[in-house]
């Protein structure tokens with residue numbers, strides 16, 4: 001417990017120490033999925049920080065964990081123009097589509113290429129901007145060029161770092177989603193309250209991020225997986241697979257199920273593996289994203305009007321009705 005009266009100097013030092021400790025525990029719990037302390041340890045330190053910030057409100061910083069609970073009522077969402085377009089993906093629906101994709105890529109690249117395979121998360125695409133390591137803007141995809149500024153809502157999503165592990169300026173993209181269990185719990189609450197229930201976790205995530213009361217968003221247990229770098233800043237990755245590791249190193253939550261495949265046969269095996277495994281995952285996926293792994297190949301192949309030539313999204317067939 002903090003003994004008052006702390007002098008301003010003591011309170012300043014103590015608040016800084018508590019913020020760092022709490023943000024570390026939060027990173028372990030919400031980003032790395034590897035908590036190292038029990039909730040009551042976190043809660044006790046959190047209460048100490050709240051007491052200090054209540055006594056000295058000027059000590060509240062934008063990256064304080066106390067700012068995660070929201071409480072702002074927004075008037076609406078401003079438009080944001082994406083300097084780097086948020087592209088969509090060409091879809092594939094069969095093994096033949098995937099092998100045809102590989103044939104086209106090999107022909108264009110003039111060689112066999114390695115593919116980075118990732119789960120296609122069924123959530124809402126978001127773009128996150130950081131300046132000198134601080135989270136400054138979060139936006140929805142919108143039409144790929146113009147999205148909505150949902151920064152205040154995304155600040156309440158615990159897996160989104162308010163400050164990176166390095167003071168760098170980058171823009172990254174990923175998916176904000178609602179875990180299956182959170183979806184079940186939310187719909188149970190809504191049903192008991194006589195409210196409409198959400199059809200699926202994706203709609204629940206989208207509906208949550210459209211809330212104008214940020215404290216409502218904080219209660220929705222949303223999470224994220226980041227998977228694309230739009231502005232690399234000083235990041236050095238030369239492949240998609242390495243970029244995912246680098247995103248994790250600087251503080252983002254990335255999906256652990258990725259795989260680097262050297263042949264399209266291995267890609268197809270990965271697709272079949274996760275078509276089976278998807279029911280066991282704690283989040284919904286609607287397919288697999290396959291990307292040429294080397295950024296030099298991606299640059300060489302470029303984009304059509306709509307989508308990259310170097311990637312394809314394999315879509316799982318609609319789920320057989322749950323008997």
Ligand SMILES: NC(=O)c1cc2c(N)ncc(C(N)=O)c2s1
Pocket residue numbers: 087088089118119120121122123175227289
């Ligand atoms: N539309 C897109 O470009 C993407 C959409 C998605 C998605 N929903 N989930 C995962 C990835 C990924 N790991 O690349 C992508 S990429």
